[in-house]
Amino acid sequence: MTPQLSSWWRNAAIYQVYPRSFQDTNGDGEGDLQGVISRLDYLKSLGIDAIWLSPFYTSPNNDGGYDVANPRNVDPRFGTLSDAEELIRAAHNKGLKIIVDIVPNHFSTEHEWFKEALADPPGSQARSRFHFYDGRGESGEIPPNNWCSIFGGPAWSRVTESDGTAGQWYLHLFDSTQADLNWENSDVHEDFEKTLRFWLDKGVDGFRIDVAHGLAKEEILKDHRDPEGLTRALRLDVSDMPRHERESLLSDVPFFDREGVHEIYRQWRKVFDSYPGERMSVAEAWVHPSSRATRYVRSDELHQIFNFDFLIAEWSAEFLRSAIDKTLNEVSEVQAPPTWVLCNHDSPRLVSRLGGGDLGAKKARAMALLTHALPGGIYIFQGEELGLEDANLPDEVRQDPVFFRTKGADKGRDGARVPIPWRADDENFRFTTGKPWLPMPPQWSEMSVESQTQESGSFLNLYRKSLSIRAKHPALKQKNSIDVSLEISWIPTQAGVLAFERKPGFTLIANCNDFSCDVEISGEILLASQPGVTQKDGVTTLPAHTTCWINRTP
Ligand code: NOJ
Ligand code: CA
Numbered sequence: 329m330t331p332q333l334s335s336w337w338r339n340a341a342i343y344q345v346y347p348r349s350f351q352d353t354n355g356d357g358e359g360d361l362q363g364v365i366s367r368l369d370y371l372k373s374l375g376i377d378a379i380w381l382s383p384f385y386t387s388p389n390n391d392g393g394y395d396v397a398n399p400r401n402v403d404p405r406f407g408t409l410s411d412a413e414e415l416i417r418a419a420h421n422k423g424l425k426i427i428v429d430i431v432p433n434h435f436s437t438e439h440e441w442f443k444e445a446l447a448d449p450p451g452s453q454a455r456s457r458f459h460f461y462d463g464r465g466e467s468g469e470i471p472p473n474n475w476c477s478i479f480g481g482p483a484w485s486r487v488t489e490s491d492g493t494a495g496q497w498y499l500h501l502f503d504s505t506q507a508d509l510n511w512e513n514s515d516v517h518e519d520f521e522k523t524l525r526f527w528l529d530k531g532v533d534g535f536r537i538d539v540a541h542g543l544a545k546e547e548i549l550k551d552h553r554d555p556e557g558l559t560r561a562l563r564l565d566v567s568d569m570p571r572h573e574r575e576s577l578l579s580d581v582p583f584f585d586r587e588g589v590h591e592i593y594r595q596w597r598k599v600f601d602s603y604p605g606e607r608m609s610v611a612e613a614w615v616h617p618s619s620r621a622t623r624y625v626r627s628d629e630l631h632q633i634f635n636f637d638f639l640i641a642e643w644s645a646e647f648l649r650s651a652i653d654k655t656l657n658e659v660s661e662v663q664a665p666p667t668w669v670l671c672n673h674d675s676p677r678l679v680s681r682l683g684g685g686d687l688g689a690k691k692a693r694a695m696a697l698l699t700h701a702l703p704g705g706i707y708i709f710q711g712e713e714l715g716l717e718d719a720n721l722p723d724e725v726r727q728d729p730v731f732f733r734t735k736g737a738d739k740g741r742d743g744a745r746v747p748i749p750w751r752a753d754d755e756n757f758r759f760t761t762g763k764p765w766l767p768m769p770p771q772w773s774e775m776s777v778e779s780q781t782q783e784s785g786s787f788l789n790l791y792r793k794s795l796s797i798r799a800k801h802p803a804l805k806q807k808n809s810i811d812v813s814l815e816i817s818w819i820p821t822q823a824g825v826l827a828f829e830r831k832p833g834f835t836l837i838a839n840c841n842d843f844s845c846d847v848e849i850s851g852e853i854l855l856a857s858q859p860g861v862t863q864k865d866g867v868t869t870l871p872a873h874t875t876c877w878i879n880r881t882p
Contacts, residue, residue, distance in 0.1 A: 332625055336806060338807075356760075361415050390506070473549055480737075501542060558578075562614070597609075638695075639675050697856075721743055821837070824845070851880035852880075
């Protein structure tokens with residue numbers, strides 16, 4: 329069996345750019361595509377291989393552009409189609425590949441299809457591209473079923489018909505301005521194929537597939553036994569739900585991970601494979617149990633799937649070791665490459681999640697070095713390399729629909745989406761000459777790219793060094809093992825410490841304890857997440873919460 333993807337992609341370091349918060353070039357306070365072009369040298373200097381761009385398509389921007397009104401055009405806030413072409417060209421000239429987002433579960437209610445659906449009567453072809461149904465109750469005042477939106481509130485909204493009467497309901501698993509598409513309608517298939525080809529023709533190297541597990545729905549006219557519980561179970565930030573209850577609810581979600589999605593990806597795969605070069609795809613699929621995720625990366629489907637185990641991982645040796653083993657074993661079964669994700673635009677930033685402050689930063693640095701030494705691909709969210717924390721934002725500036733739909737009970741994801749501080753010599757850190765769309769914490773001066781470039785022990789320089797060693801060391805650099813689970817061998821050590829070897833000549837030790845530890849392994853120290861790692865008589869002493877990389881020639 330041929331493995332999914334060449335070794336180049338299997339081991340790539342992919343950097344997520346959230347364009348709105350990366351670099352503004354026209355002073356409107358929002359990042360744009362010209363801004364990404366202007367920072368390509370920075371991205372190259374990090375040592376990454378590819379860039380994943382979050383959506384920059386025409387959109388009212390009710391959900392950070394994941395509410396797409398025209399997937400084959402660029403929203404003016406980000407620039408023009410020719411800026412996108414220029415960005416693809418410029419990245420390629422620097423040897424960086426480009427992955428773009430595709431959002432197939434829903435369209436914005438500003439998409440022309442939705443406008444047509446509103447203008448046409450119930451039962452029309454235009455309506456059947458979405459999930460429109462009559463309501464229940466005497467005058468249709470009760471939604472077709474009791475599902476809840478993942479962003480809070482009901483998953484259905486009622487439209488006003490053209491004669492002014494209250495009309496049908498449409499399904500939206502996310503915001504009410506994100507209408508779910510009906511993948512049983514052939515127009516939907518054709519339109520998405522057109523979009524894939526549109527961007528492939530422009531030279532993109534791959535797609536990140538939003539809500540890849542959501543496209544097919546079942547039992548759409550049936551009530552769920554516990555719709556609110558289900559929404560809570562789907563949310564990672566809800567921690568007070570008993571495990572068995574969560575697992576029971578997630579074992580069968582009528583709108584996620586249905587069999588029907590796989591045929592769609594088999595068709596898409598044919599499209600990717602028909603293009604020259606190696607065009608790849610990575611699925612965002614939150615499925616349960618997570619072992620089902622490998623079904624998305626069978627040899628005739630998609631190429632990679634985000635592994636979110638580390639997105640919620642604790643800094644605990646036992647937890648991490650079992651997550652690593654589980655992941656490597658699962659993907660090996662389908663010969664797919666593992667991926668590792670520490671944070672993204674939907675989750676708290678790594679340092680914050682690990683407790684914030686100096687301790688959070690220490691753990692985050694150690695966690696990053698552990699991640700960068702694992703076999704497979706890594707995804708880095710912009711600002712992760714700077715060790716940024718979530719910004720504390722006043723409610724008045726929040727923009728995430730999650731905040732509004734939960735009536736503020738859930739603060740939403742804006743804290744992780746604050747613009748990047750480039751240089752400390754200006755109030756807005758050279759992100760914009762205008763007013764940033766989310767305020768930037770004044771205390772970020774020391775965190776700016778410029779300040780961290782000057783300081784050899786900075787977070788940024790740690791990432792630069794680890795990515796550079798990862799690309800060169802014979803044990804870490806591009807490999808093409810079919811069975812990745814054989815790529816690491818655990819070395820027995822004391823509780824709270826992880827140690828593994830990768831051949832030839834690489835050993836990692838991670839001390840997850842809050843005290844220093846002596847480990848009977850030694851060799852040339854290549855990199856450490858903290859200063860203070862020492863060696864004597866074949867023993868390496870690691871301070872608390874520290875990972876180090878060791879070169880050991882047998
Ligand atoms: C996942 C995206 O990453 C997130 O930002 C978005 O809100 C939802 N999908 C809905 O598209
Ligand atoms: Ca701008």
